[in-house]
Amino acid sequence: MNVIETSLPGxxxxxxxxxxxxxxxxxxxxxxxxxxxxxxxxxEFVQDNHSRSAHGVLRGLHYQIENPQGKLVRVTVGEVLDVAVDLRKSSPTFGQWTSVRLSAENKRQLWVPEGFGHGFVVLSESAEFLYKTTNYYTPSAERCVRWNDPDLAIDWEFEGQPLLSGKDQAGSLLKEASLFP
Structure with a gap:
């Protein structure tokens, strides 16, 4: 395999x-x-997840404040723009983000370590997204930073208004969110 470092260490x-x-x-x-x-x-991965989403669906920016999850993510149908955001207050790259296009065609994967928020937007007609996690899903620990937080200024490479879940619509601003030390 070939490993490519991003602008965010890890x-x-x-x-x-x-x-x-x-x-x-x-x-x-x-x-x-x-x-x-x-x-x-x-x-050690403890859980595999699989989601299917329509064009324009944006999921994120998700993380678990307790029982944090590292994620190894990939797309098996379609294409997404995948985003990781450093949510560790003590990190020199706190609040910075990186993105990569993942698709069935390029077969790339992204490793998102614990301490990072994660999200994606579907660029194709639909996409199937698979990811392994290093910790179990803990609903009470799940948090969400708003996808369009002005302090993050993420370029989602998507025009128009994305389709969001109620949970994602209610995401916190970074400056108000529960974050990692």
Missing amino acids: VMIIEPKVFGDDRGFFYESFNAKAFAEATGVKT
């Missing part, structure tokens, strides 16, 4: 080795040993 783009011919393709989407060797991250 957030990495993972490009798997894809073997393809006229019949289709094969790639190993996760191998704990290879992942640890390539990224320096030794972790």
Whole structure:
């Protein structure tokens, strides 16, 4: 696999080795040993999640203040713009964000460590989004920073108003949010 560092230390783009011919393709989407060797991250995933969303759906920016989750994310149908935001107040990159296009075609993955908010917007007609987490979903610990927070000024590469859940519409501003130390 090829690992590409982003502007946020610890957030990495993972490009798997894809073997393809006229019949289709094969790639190993996760191998704990290879992942640890390539990224320096030794972790155990405890949960796999799969969502399907229509064009213009924006999910995020989500995180768990207790039982924080590292996430390894990928898209198997369609394309999204995936965003990670550093929510660790003691970090030199606090409040900074990075983004990457993930698609079924490019087969890229993004590693989002604990302490980061995460979200995505669907750029294609629809998208199927898969992610592994390092901790279990804890509804009482879930938090959301507003996707359009002016202090973050994220470029979602999307024109118009995204489709949001009630939870995402009610997200906190960064300056009012519960954050990591």
